[in-house]
Amino acid sequence: MEKRLMLGNEAIARGAWEAGVRVVSAYPGTPSTEITKYASEYKEMYAEWAVNEKVSAEVAIGACYAGARAMCCMKHVGVNVAADPFFTASYTGVNGGLVIIVADEPAMHSSQNEQDSRYYAKSAHIPMLEPSNAHECKEFVKIAFKMSEEYDTPVFVRLTTRTAHSQGFVNITDREELPLKPYVKDPKKYVMMPLMARGRHIEVEKREIRLEKDVENSPLNTVEFRDKKVGIVCSGAVYQYVKEATNASICKLANVYPIPVGFVKKFASEVSELIVCEELEPFIEETLKVHGIKCHGKEIFGKQGELSVASIRNKLYGITVPNADLTLPQRPPVMCAGCSHRSVFYILKKLKVVVSGDIGCYTMGALPPLEAMDLCLCMGGAITMAHGYDKARSPHTKNMVSVMGDSTFVHSGITGLINAVYNKGISTHLILDNAITGMTGHQENPASGKTIIGEETHLLDLELLCKAIGVKRVQVVDAFDLKAIQTAVKEEMAKDEVSVIIIRRPCALMLKGAKPNGMKINEKCKNCKACMAIGCPAISNNNGKIKINSEQCTACKVCAGLCGFNAIEEIKS
């Protein structure tokens, strides 16, 4: 058997391939994004970037009804978007196996909240498995597909950042080539209207009772007896921390929904004290308590952030580790040199407008020195919040614009724009079109005109789309043209109708061809620091003297537009 060092996400893709999966659909989202990219590298699997998580879920569900094994992948907040199809797919069950990968993010390294998707498993009555390392990522996906077909249910595999983004050795095997199952018309199972759904709800309950019984004997859940004074129940990456940090006996759960309660009860009877060690919500702890098992844990470990060997040792034994030096200058993520979003926020700040923002690289426009974003809630929210804000405050002066990236607009901005036009809104919307899903590491989307494997496909015409929606005023502006952006924003904000400004330039990290020489500061510089206002990482203040780092500079020339002394010029080759 061959052994390979793989990222958890890579192992998930491998598991799907080995399990004979034919269709993978996903929308990017940290920490789940890499799964689909890796999946697209296997010729035998069709993989696609869907436009959002609901779409990806429905594509996978359709593929599974067609008789294929299918998978969709998303970050925790993606499940909110896809929840509607999931809750009812739980009723229909499957034909080919259906596995949903959901990656939670305790500590929110790249997220807007810390929600715990285990509650989705419980409320949708969909079983959930949680692997604890890369090898288990691969194995659990394969087991999840078997479970899905055996119990006629979708199955969740839950990751957290640490399992998704850690590499470990994985034993790989061959693909199991499965024939497509026949599709047989069966409206009682696949057409969910009240009459049929009532019948299916009965099946869902029966299935859950069967699952609750069967997980008791699942070999995936294990106990390791060490010191019997304390027994710790845990799952996922936390198992690794607990094993390293303590000498306690361990009950490791792979079935996080439904939980093998009897199995834990037996373990509890062999240790003096039972502690549940879990990140985020007390999901396991609550279940055990409901079943009369005496345990505790959340009051020790808290609900926030990631656990670690150090934090567990600290909370259980008071052991401390050296502290980080918090006096040092922080290094937060920044818009790259040459980023097409920078100019927009410079102008919005200058015009002192209220900015309804959204999620993407451009969210960094909320940080100093630009600080030109007032709201940021969820993907697609910018346009709809702006419409609501304007409606609430009309007929007061209109002082809001919305800002949204191309990928986000396609994800869930379009419906909001239709809503604004339909309901006679007056809002102004900026679409920052850099032709890629930047934040999550450059995934293609309909505004890129390329598929996940780089094939040419139809390029979504954003202007035409907005016009078809009924937006009469659609302007397209060059992202590096400060004056044009300012004029367009002023013009459109003065109009009492919905308008769209598409601000366009490819992402600076996607530029092809030789790198430009970059810009330099010449002798006319008065050190007035006007160019520093855009927070470009290529421009620095060296003890009062302004310098441009030509290695980073992409010659976007936005800084030159701010200079009143013609002191920034392009380096000639």
Place this chain on the structure above:
Amino acid sequence: MENNLNILIAGVGGQGTLLASRILGSLASEMGLDCKVSEIHGMSQRGGSVTTHVRISKEVLSPVITEGEADYLLAFEKLEAFRYRHYLKKSGLLICNDQELMPVPVIIGVAKYPENIFEKLKAEGFNVKIISALALAKEAGSIKTVNVVILGAVMKIMGVDYKTAVRVAEAVVPKKLWEVNKKALELGYQCTIKSV
């Protein structure tokens, strides 16, 4: 090389710390040891502070190194060396690329880039080795090979023989980039390493 190693790689998003960690993983594989690698960063990459944790031993549990338990801190940038120094064991070795990248708070003038970082580290009792990886990367033909230059130097310090170093790097560097990276590895392996 020892059989129990915690190596923390610290740098700035875009410096290629992940490829460096993959080379170490490939080295662990060659030695028949277990290995886990974990990358920690905020908001994807975008010029923020990034660490990659590499743990090698007979059986690795947590993929993340505990503060105070790193045998090596490989810093791709000086401020990041300083920021993550609390991860090093007292007997650990800090290998630092002699490069300064200004973070935004410094660029916009609300914070100062710390001065005399190497001297301060030495005064705190750290064993610090310095390499000028940027110049060597340029010499190799691409500033993007800073990571491989550093790894070349590190593997030499760890006592990995040159042939093995080349083999483990070749196993993970994308084929079309191998020529320039091979040169970088060689320059790193042979470079003079200054002590503070």
